[in-house]
Amino acid sequence: xxxxxxxxxxxxxxxxxxxxxxxxxxxxxxxxxxxxxxxxxxxxxxxxxxxxxxxxxxxxxxxxxxxxxxxxxxxxxxxxxxxxxxxxxxxxxxxxxxxxxxxxxxxxxxxxxxxxxxxxxxxxxxxxxxxxxxxxxxxxxxxxxxxxxxxxxxxxxxxxxxxxxxxxxxxxxxxxxxxxxxxxxxx
Numbered sequence: 001x002x003x004x005x006x007x008x009x010x011x012x013x014x015x016x017x018x019x020x021x022x023x024x025x026x027x028x029x030x031x032x033x034x035x036x037x038x039x040x041x042x043x044x045x046x047x048x049x050x051x052x053x054x055x056x057x058x059x060x061x062x063x064x065x066x067x068x069x070x071x072x073x074x075x076x077x078x079x080x081x082x083x084x085x086x087x088x089x090x091x092x093x094x095x096x097x098x099x100x101x102x103x104x105x106x107x108x109x110x111x112x113x114x115x116x117x118x119x120x121x122x123x124x125x126x127x128x129x130x131x132x133x134x135x136x137x138x139x140x141x142x143x144x145x146x147x148x149x150x151x152x153x154x155x156x157x158x159x160x161x162x163x164x165x166x167x168x169x170x171x172x173x174x175x176x177x178x179x180x181x182x183x184x185x186x187x
Contacts, residue, residue: 024058039076055080069093070112
């Protein structure tokens with residue numbers, strides 16, 4: 001089952017690396033950090049523990065993890081997780097559906113989106129009456145591609161409506177579902 005979230009977080013924009021300046025792992029004059037602790041060998045438990053301890057107090061930990069997953073980064077400790085711990089997340093990233101990312105995109109922010117999130121943006125844009133030109137700008141695609149996505153969505157909605165079973169009015173007595181025999185011989 002795909003996990004969905006609706007967190008109020010500010011998401012990293014495409015190409016944005018400014019978050020790195022706030023990372024605890026950035027070595028400074030007053031905070032010297034050995035970058036090698038983030039690339040331990042599998043048996044180096046002390047390095048893994050030290051790196052995870054730094055990540056645990058980092059204000060941009062989630063952003064770091066998102067960047068690693070979205071960029072396909074499989075090396076080292078990122079976002080407080082080892083390579084092995086991130087592996088299942090890499091497999092699931094295409095199916096992530098975070099409505100706060102969808103909302104940020106609809107609001108005009110240039111956020112990293114998964115396939116599921118892109119589909120949700122198209123549905124939300126259609127539902128809110130956003131023009132094809134605006135959708136093209138939001139998704140950074142051509143207007144023709146946006147038109148194609150809206151056509152596909154309209155077709156899917158039409159087919160969904162056609163496949164819905166016809167509903168019959170419920171009886172006034174108890175909300176029971178009526179069948180032909182309930183109407184007697186005249187029916």
